[in-house]
Amino acid sequence: MDITRKDLINYHLLEPMIQRNQKKLDRYKRNEPCVSIGKVYGSSKEFPYTQCSFTVGGSDQSEFQRWKEWDQKCRYLELTIVADTRKMIDVKLAIDELICSMDNVLDKAVFEYTLEGKSQSWIAKKLHMDQSNVSRIITKYLKR
Numbered sequence: 001m002d003i004t005r006k007d008l009i010n011y012h013l014l015e016p017m018i019q020r021n022q023k024k025l026d027r028y029k030r031n032e033p034c035v036s037i038g039k040v041y042g043s044s045k046e047f048p049y050t051q052c053s054f055t056v057g058g059s060d061q062s063e064f065q066r067w068k069e070w071d072q073k074c075r076y077l078e079l080t081i082v083a084d085t086r087k088m089i090d091v092k093l094a095i096d097e098l099i100c101s102m103d104n105v106l107d108k109a110v111f112e113y114t115l116e117g118k119s120q121s122w123i124a125k126k127l128h129m130d131q132s133n134v135s136r137i138i139t140k141y142l143k144r
Helices: 005-009 012-031 061-101 106-116 120-126 130-142
Strands: 036-043 051-058
Touching: 005 012, 005 061, 012 051, 012 061, 061 106, 106 120, 106 130, 120 130
Parallel strands: none
Antiparallel strands: 036 051
């Protein structure tokens, strides 16, 4: 996977967005339309004829149609959110793999500080180098 500067800059947003997507999915699953539910009473088939209650559910045509439409919308949203989450996880993994594959400790430090949201000038001061060198290190590993 090609990693861009934008991916690197937005790295810190990935985890919160993944969590938000999960909350969205959970919310849609919790707020599913309900069907009518009621109790029916009867008795056992054999002696002694003890009273039993049964919970039954159902809906009229309009409720069923509404539930069907809700289900279709939720399935579409679920697929979209899952695909979006998968993309974010892939970007996150690609960036982490890139950093792990670096042999130069200085390059790793530049990327780690960048992921923390530090500016190139801050990183340059911290690592006792010029800001243009920080930019070159980042450019060396990223696709435009």
